[in-house]
Amino acid sequence: MNLKYIPCLIALIVCVHCKSPYKICVPAQFLKDCEQMLEVETKSKATLECVAARDRMECLSYVQQRQADFVPVDPEDMYVASKIPNQDFVLFQEYRTDDEPDAEFRYQAVIVVHKDLPINSLDGLKGLKSCHTGVNRNVGYKIPLTMLMKRSVFPKMNDHTISPKENELKALSTFFKQSCIVGTWSPDPKTTSAWKQHYSQLCSLCQHPNKCDYPDDFSGYEGALKCLAHNGGEVAFTKVFYVHKFFGLALGTIPAHPSPEDPTNFRYLCVDGSKVPVGDKNPCSWAARPWQGLLGHNDVLAQLSPLREKIKQLSNAGASTKPSWFTNVLGLSEKIHHVADNIPIKPVDYLKKANYTEVIERGHGVPELVVRMCVTSSVALAKCRAMSVFAFSRDIRPILDCVQESSEKDCLRSVQDNGSDLAAVDDIRVAAAAKQYGLHPVFHEVYGEKKTPNYAVAVVKKGSTYTTIDDLRGKRSCHSSFGTFSGLHAPLFYLINKGKITSEPGQCVKKLSDFFSAGSCLPGVDKPENNPKGDDISMLKKQCASDNNPLKCLQEGRGDIAFVSSADLKDYDESQYELLCLNRESGGRDKLSNFETCNIVMAPSRTWLASKTSMSDVSIAHTPLSLAQLLDTRSDLFNIYGEFLKNNNVLFNNAAKGLATTEKFDFDKFKTIHDVISNCGLV
Numbered sequence: 001m002n003l004k005y006i007p008c009l010i011a012l013i014v015c016v017h018c019k020s021p022y023k024i025c026v027p028a029q030f031l032k033d034c035e036q037m038l039e040v041e042t043k044s045k046a047t048l049e050c051v052a053a054r055d056r057m058e059c060l061s062y063v064q065q066r067q068a069d070f071v072p073v074d075p076e077d078m079y080v081a082s083k084i085p086n087q088d089f090v091l092f093q094e095y096r097t098d099d100e101p102d103a104e105f106r107y108q109a110v111i112v113v114h115k116d117l118p119i120n121s122l123d124g125l126k127g128l129k130s131c132h133t134g135v136n137r138n139v140g141y142k143i144p145l146t147m148l149m150k151r152s153v154f155p156k157m158n159d160h161t162i163s164p165k166e167n168e169l170k171a172l173s174t175f176f177k178q179s180c181i182v183g184t185w186s187p188d189p190k191t192t193s194a195w196k197q198h199y200s201q202l203c204s205l206c207q208h209p210n211k212c213d214y215p216d217d218f219s220g221y222e223g224a225l226k227c228l229a230h231n232g233g234e235v236a237f238t239k240v241f242y243v244h245k246f247f248g249l250a251l252g253t254i255p256a257h258p259s260p261e262d263p264t265n266f267r268y269l270c271v272d273g274s275k276v277p278v279g280d281k282n283p284c285s286w287a288a289r290p291w292q293g294l295l296g297h298n299d300v301l302a303q304l305s306p307l308r309e310k311i312k313q314l315s316n317a318g319a320s321t322k323p324s325w326f327t328n329v330l331g332l333s334e335k336i337h338h339v340a341d342n343i344p345i346k347p348v349d350y351l352k353k354a355n356y357t358e359v360i361e362r363g364h365g366v367p368e369l370v371v372r373m374c375v376t377s378s379v380a381l382a383k384c385r386a387m388s389v390f391a392f393s394r395d396i397r398p399i400l401d402c403v404q405e406s407s408e409k410d411c412l413r414s415v416q417d418n419g420s421d422l423a424a425v426d427d428i429r430v431a432a433a434a435k436q437y438g439l440h441p442v443f444h445e446v447y448g449e450k451k452t453p454n455y456a457v458a459v460v461k462k463g464s465t466y467t468t469i470d471d472l473r474g475k476r477s478c479h480s481s482f483g484t485f486s487g488l489h490a491p492l493f494y495l496i497n498k499g500k501i502t503s504e505p506g507q508c509v510k511k512l513s514d515f516f517s518a519g520s521c522l523p524g525v526d527k528p529e530n531n532p533k534g535d536d537i538s539m540l541k542k543q544c545a546s547d548n549n550p551l552k553c554l555q556e557g558r559g560d561i562a563f564v565s566s567a568d569l570k571d572y573d574e575s576q577y578e579l580l581c582l583n584r585e586s587g588g589r590d591k592l593s594n595f596e597t598c599n600i601v602m603a604p605s606r607t608w609l610a611s612k613t614s615m616s617d618v619s620i621a622h623t624p625l626s627l628a629q630l631l632d633t634r635s636d637l638f639n640i641y642g643e644f645l646k647n648n649n650v651l652f653n654n655a656a657k658g659l660a661t662t663e664k665f666d667f668d669k670f671k672t673i674h675d676v677i678s679n680c681g682l683v
């Protein structure tokens with residue numbers, strides 16, 4: 001045998017995965033980081049391969065289907081994983097802290113009280129002054145609520161006339177005398193401030209009761225203890241680690257240190273009502289948050305050691321410099337990068353031993369409130385269901401349910417008949433849909449960096465002199481396609497509304513052509529379905545070239561004004577073009593980036609409609625809006641605006657950047673516009 005093959009042979013024997021690498025799943029946005037990670041030299045010769053998926057949710061299916069071998073996850077993802085049918089996931093490594101490398105859990109929720117507090121059961125917490133980390137957080141909010149709602153003395157939270165979140169706030173404010181629960185109570189700022197007024201006792205124990213938001217001296221893990229020790233609080237919900245820190249007690253690898261606080265004045269309150277000194281080795285905890293870790297399919301267990309070794313070495317390699325793959329790809333962080341091997345365990349068992357399943361599944365009492373989204377395809381149904389499990393795992397309520405109908409019309413009818421609660425409509429059809437089915441808008445998509453609706457805008461060249469619509473009579477116009485809001489409906493409505501042209505059924509397009517008498521380019525105007533009577537529309541095609549692009553039309557001097565959507569402005573050069581502010585009485589011009597204040601009219605976004613008779617809009621919108629808010633900075637977890645199973649614009653448009661309540665939406669204006677263009681016979 002040729003000697004030079006021997007090393008290869010040895011390599012093959014020692015390390016099967018030198019030939020077939022371990023496939024780590026990574027959200028597509030972090031693929032580059034993953035590839036950089038592959039360059040890192042380690043002693044381990046196990047090799048990794050990066051498999052890109054849409055996001056962490058898709059990574060879970062990739063692992064289940066063996067397209068990838070493992071993925072770093074949070075406990076909430078383990079919950080989602082455990083709900084996938086026919087899965088065989090195992091958690092095989094945990095990410096711990098250097099401070100507590102041997103701790104079983106990331107943190108344990110505890111209740112701290114004054115040592116002389118005269119109570120002997122959890123029921124005795126009623127009427128006390130309570131200190132919390134902040135709204136929606138684990139140990140300061142979710143865990144206490146999960147625990148308290150089991151007690152019969154705790155107020156019921158299943159009043160369906162108000163949202164689940166408001167039920168929680170109402171129950172807490174009834175149960176406790178005063179509290180400090182800072183934060184964003186609702187994804188809708190108006191609702192948050194209304195609730196903070198209404199349930200002001202929940203803020204009265206804060207440093208800044210009127211703000212009731214971060215930063216507040218009496219919020220957070222340590223702040224809750226400060227609130228207890230120095231602001232009249234009688235009970236604090238926090239975690240063991242910060243109890244030790246606050247009172248200067250040793251923990252894990254951290255030695256005791258001087259503290260002005262006296263631990264002997266305080267006790268942990270146990271679920272059975274007994275008390276244990278703070279700092280005790282066995283704090284009575286009610287639930288814990290498990291560590292993050294690596295989740296693989298069952299087959300990785302056959303070759304686990306080389307992979308585990310490789311991950312540990314990568315963690316060590318990145319620990320000092322924290323390259324971007326450290327966080328984005330492996331899911332490690334400044335504090336949490338001690339990689340520990342655990343006995344491989346199913347995600348469901350891992351969560352159970354921390355009592356964390358109960359926390360995730362926390363409800364509000366039967367019947368649980370459910371919001372039903374209507375969808376029109378099986379892909380949308382799959383996405384809706386994925387969103388439902390994801391939102392549920394992140395403590396977002398009401399529960400999302402999904403109903404499939406065969407068309408947009410059927411969905412609208414379903415909402416009208418209380419077969420579902422929400423249906424989506426695009427474009428100006430939203431006005432007709434609302435009217436025809438007696439529905440109203442609840443939330444809509446927003447777009448662009450500034451997260452606004454789109455606007456119909458009028459673009460002109462810098463250096464031209466037009467400032468009002470009258471200056472454009474007899475000039476040349478370029479439009480985005482026939483049937484679009486910005487290209488046709490908005491300019492028509494504008495001209496008719498201002499009395500510049502008259503509205504006659506079937507004649508509006510012709511009048512538009514007369515107004516821009518030097519010729520236009522309105523792409524699609526000559527399609528038979530757009531011109532059934534075969535009218536002479538040659539002037540509206542006169543300025544078109546092969547590409548039908550309104551920007552080109554302006555650039556090549558074929559037009560004097562372009563009617564487009566603000567969504568298209570990213571292609572326009574700000575040094576060459578400006579907006580004509582037709583929405584202002586006096587006209588005028590402004591920079592392209594000021595389309596929110598200088599436009600023709602707001603364009604209807606994709607909008608979700610609800611029936612007037614169903615539950616409150618705050619309840620209906622809460623789940624989608626909370627989801628959008630959570631994922632705003634974490635599209636790596638679930639990219640709900642990305643393509644889904646290779647389909648575009650599923651449930652939401654790919655171009656969407658967020659969701660917003662429709663109060664700022666000028667819906668009456670859309671109705672007026674719809675009436676005008678419908679009178680023209682165009683919708």
Ligand SMILES: *[C@@H]1O[C@H](CO)[C@@H](O)[C@H](O)[C@H]1NC(C)=O
Pocket residue numbers: 108271284285286287288353354355
């Ligand atoms: C889980 O709940 C049980 C029963 O209430 C409790 O004894 C135990 O300490 C809890 N586990 C954790 C990790 O908090």
Ligand SMILES: *[C@@H]1O[C@H](CO)[C@@H](O)[C@H](O)[C@H]1NC(C)=O
Pocket residue numbers: 418613614
């Ligand atoms: C609508 O349907 C839901 C689910 O079937 C039901 O619980 C609710 O009472 C209905 N609402 C009305 C107003 O009929």
